Amino acid sequence: MTRALLSIGGNLGDRLAHLRAAVAGLGDTVLVVSGVYETPPWGDADQPSYLNAAVMVAAPDRGPRDWLETAWRLEAEAGRTRDPERRFGPRTLDVDVIAVWADDGTPVLSDDERLTLPHPRAHLRAFVLRPWIDIDPFGAVPGHGSLDVLLREGPAAADAGGIQPRPDLTLEFSR
Numbered sequence: 001m002t003r004a005l006l007s008i009g010g011n012l013g014d015r016l017a018h019l020r021a022a023v024a025g026l027g028d029t030v031l032v033v034s035g036v037y038e039t040p041p042w043g044d045a046d047q048p049s050y051l052n053a054a055v056m057v058a059a060p061d062r063g064p065r066d067w068l069e070t071a072w073r074l075e076a077e078a079g080r081t082r083d084p085e086r087r088f089g090p091r092t093l094d095v096d097v098i099a100v101w102a103d104d105g106t107p108v109l110s111d112d113e114r115l116t117l118p119h120p121r122a123h124l125r126a127f128v129l130r131p132w133i134d135i136d137p138f139g140a141v142p143g144h145g146s147l148d149v150l151l152r153e154g155p156a157a158a159d160a161g162g163i164q165p166r167p168d169l170t171l172e173f174s175r
Contacts, residue, residue, distance in 0.1 A: 007128045015051040080093050129141075
């Protein structure tokens with residue numbers, strides 16, 4: 001069995017509907033879902049704000065590459081198109097595999113060109129760290145440190161003030 005932390009977000013179309021469809025598309029692999037946060041764009045400021053959340057998933061028959069293929073499937077189902085000129089540009093849905101853990105809780109490390117684990121920029125992104133804290137308050141980005149310290153004192157701290165909780169928006173799931 002592997003457990004994975006997925007970061008989901010989008011800023012085009014019906015943002016909440018895209019997040020809800022992603023959670024529904026994960027089916028019974030979903031263990032817990034964070035709250036929803038409205039966040040400024042990262043890496044490319046000329047675009048609308050995002051809705052972001054984190055999802056912890058687990059399945060006995062899925063490895064890291066399977067989680068990546070699931071992420072790509074969910075993005076395709078949301079109609080995501082990639083603009084090579086705007087790597088961090090707007091999108092209907094972005095699903096990133098942030099970290100994966102083996103059965104014994106050991107973080108899976110990968111430097112494969114298609115899947116780097118943990119995600120190489122997770123520790124820099126407040127929009128990843130803040131929702132992750134909702135579902136794993138004592139969690140850590142493997143190799144980088146605890147979520148709360150990274151969000152409070154790391155490079156992501158500069159962006160943390162721009163993240164707005166959206167308690168009026170929810171992502172439901174059933175197991």
